[in-house]
Amino acid sequence: MFEVGSFRSHDCHGVSRRALLKFGAALPLVSASGDLSAAEPAAAAGAARSVILLWLWGGPSHLDTFDPKPDAPQEIRGPFSTLSTRTPGLRVTELFPRLAARSDRFSIIRSHRNHTSVHRVAGSIALSGGKGAAGNSDYGPTVGSIVQRHRGGDGALPQFVSITPGPLKTALGSVEGSGGGRWGRAYDPVSVRCSDTGAVDIPSLRLLEGLQLERLADRRLLLGLLDRTTALANDAKSAAWSDSFARAYRLLTSVEGRRVFDLTRERPEVRGRYGSSVFGQGCLLARRLVEAEVPFVQVNWSQYVENIYGTRTDFGWDTHWLNFEHMADRHGPILDRAVSALLDDLADRGLLEQTLVVAIGEFGRTPKISGNAGRDHWPAVYSSLWAGGGVIPGQVLGQSDERAYAPVTEPITPEMVVTTILQQAGVDTESRAELRVFEEGRVIDGLVS
Amino acid sequence: MVLLVAMVSGTLAARPPHRLTSDGRNKRDPVYIDSGRRIIYTVQSDAPRLVLMSLDRKTQESRRFAPQATLPELKAVFSRDARDGRSSAWLRMTGNDQVALLVRAKPGASERKIKTAKSVAWSPSLTPDGRHVVFNLAGQLVVHELSTGKNRDLAKSSGRNDWPAVSPDGRRVAFGSSRSGDVELYVVDFGGGNLRRLTHRKGLDMRPAWSSDGRRLAFTSVRAGNYEISVMSVGGAVAGEPVNVSRDAERDDFAAWHPGGRRLLWVAERGGRQDLLEAEVPVDGGEGKGGGGVQRD
Secondary structure (H helix, E strand, O other): OEEEOOOOEOOOOOOOOOOOEEOOOOOOOOOOOHHHOOOOOOOOOOOOOEEEEEEOOOOOOOOOOOOOOOOOOHHHHOOOOEEEOOOOOOEEEOOOHHHHHOHHHEEEEEEEOOOOOOHHHHHHHHHHOOOEOOEOOOOOOOHHHHHHHHHOOOOOOOOEEEEOOOOOEEOOEEOOOOOOHHHOHHHOOEEEEEOOOOOEEOHHHHHHOOOOHHHHOOHHHHHHHHHHHHHHOOOHHHHHHHHHHHHHHHHHOOHHHHHHOOHHHOOHHHHHHHOOOHHHHHHHHHHHHHHOOOOEEEEEOOOEOEOOEHHHOOOOOEOOOOHHHHHHHHHHHHHHHHHHHHHHHHHHOOOHHHEEEEEEOOOEEOOOOOOOOOOOEEOOOEEEEEEOOOEOOOOEEOOEOOOOOOEOOOOEOHHHHHHHHHHHOOOOHHHHHHHOOOOOOOOOOOOEO | OHHHHHHHHHHHHHOOOEEOOOOOOOEEEEEEEHHHOEEEEEEEOOOOOEEEEEEEOOOOOEEEOOOOOOOOEEEEEEOOOOOOOOOEEEEEEEEEOEEEEEEEOOOOOOEEEOOOOOOEEEEEEEOOOOOEEEEEEOOEEEEEEOOOOOEEEEOOOOOOEEEEEEOOOOOEEEEEEOOOOOOEEEEEEOOOOOOEEOOOOOOOEEEEEEOOOOOEEEEEEEEOOEEEEEEEEOOOOOOOOOEEOOOOOOOEEEEEEOOOOOEEEEEEEEOOEEEEEEEEOOOOOOOOOOOOOOEEO
């Protein structure tokens, strides 16, 4: 079952929110001409047909995840023991047994460095690869937006999908550099919500609520709706929104679009491997999207960086308080299960070699445990996980000092991260020059074959 | 010994753990109340993100424990296992990095916020008489006297101290501490003396829960990354060897004893879905006799 408007796919318990439109097998498809037509996307030139960016919003502690320091003083190392892995020289904390057991499928970078400790700025820089042209604003397009533009497809499925509880935010406001940036909102991702039960929701289709099924299939009506929306607020913002709406509409009115977003098509045991969490089910949806050849999928761990935030609580990685409690209670087990399941699933389906998986946040957290028994922001060094898509697995690249305060090897910058993702996704030097992005960018040494 | 093991193992095999919920959503902190007739637990929700649920053990129906709550609430604890006269405490996520510890002196009474110097109290445990609440504040244990509002430290040390659990007689507090480097279980007199280390194993030992007779502790032990429920005797001068009573490759966490002392309740992840599981535990579980089909850990 698949519904639209306030739509959601049925979860495995048959729970469904009220919906005004129901798609059936007989739904007429949108015409293949005009603004909503389908076209073949450009072929990918790099090793990665698709990219899955697992965005760990809020800044995970590098010490409590992939760069533990068991010999450091207690006020630095924290309470967690470490596990050996299948990778020589790699130990992870005891919260990641599944990843430890399959470390031959990924590599870890331990020497990232960002330019700032402010979430909104650091997040924008990490996702777009550079500082804003006007200080902390006017960012370039994010890596997903660049891949989207490069591939340029106009088929049923969008080129850049963000699986997210909502637009990236902090308590202080929205994150500017999380979409098309100065290229405009036409290059923003199609945002999709996925609940812990696997229910899927596309917010940009809320406008369709109240329409009858036959009218939804009437393309003239849709175009009229878009015109009306644009007329209501005749500015670039609404025009971009209309474009986003059109992409989302195209997605839903295609057979493929309906199929790919319906997680009930997965066997229960497959869904279970990812765990009953927003992030876990989002990872499963990401796998379905790359299976359908969507070039770039970003899975946001949370909407807000904050770990605890009243009604907006969705357990981001910003663990100034309760760092160790939340690491042991939910962040560690959820991340371990979801990423392990994703890597296994991609490998089992023969997709891992052509899918680049990157798990990273905007920065790390203070090595010294704070007076609040948490860890604060630390952009000087942090870690990430890379797999598939041409990544040489089973490696540890870069090194932090003995107390995880700074890299002792060359720092890996956001620019290098974005350049490497672009390169693997087929946006090579020549393409970057054409797009005027990262023309001088460097690929991370030794990470990819 | 072989006969004993076989007998108790046979009992366990005949009565596999019983699943009490089926929604599969993330859960935590279950606890029995009303002489075991009801279970209060925390479950992931859409809005608010965490809600307290009340499960009727007989009908197996769950409903919101505090349906009027609009902010995330979790970790409800109760002073004694009785329908009337019990105190309760719980946590409410009120704002940005703000968690309020709230106490209700008796059912129907107004809630009272415990004031602390820092804004995030965690892991509350009430004394049986409802006069004190012990909690983790910034990684150290605090005893708060409800009538005076006074706080005192308990078993303060380097490292972190968390998950305090006041014994049924109110004389001891079990807790987890990283003072030795690894997180181990300790017990200390309520007044702060007679600190004893209970576990000596690599990996997290956390969330101790007392049996109603005060002779055993159930707790979460993380071994090679796997969360399991262990039980150990703490009735004698020397603590018994912990035994693994959950024995599953997936996560088992947040144990609570039935007031009768023969059943354990915990959050079990099976096939990626988290539900409440209840199982009988052999009377000698954790006594160091090696019985019960349990696995030495």
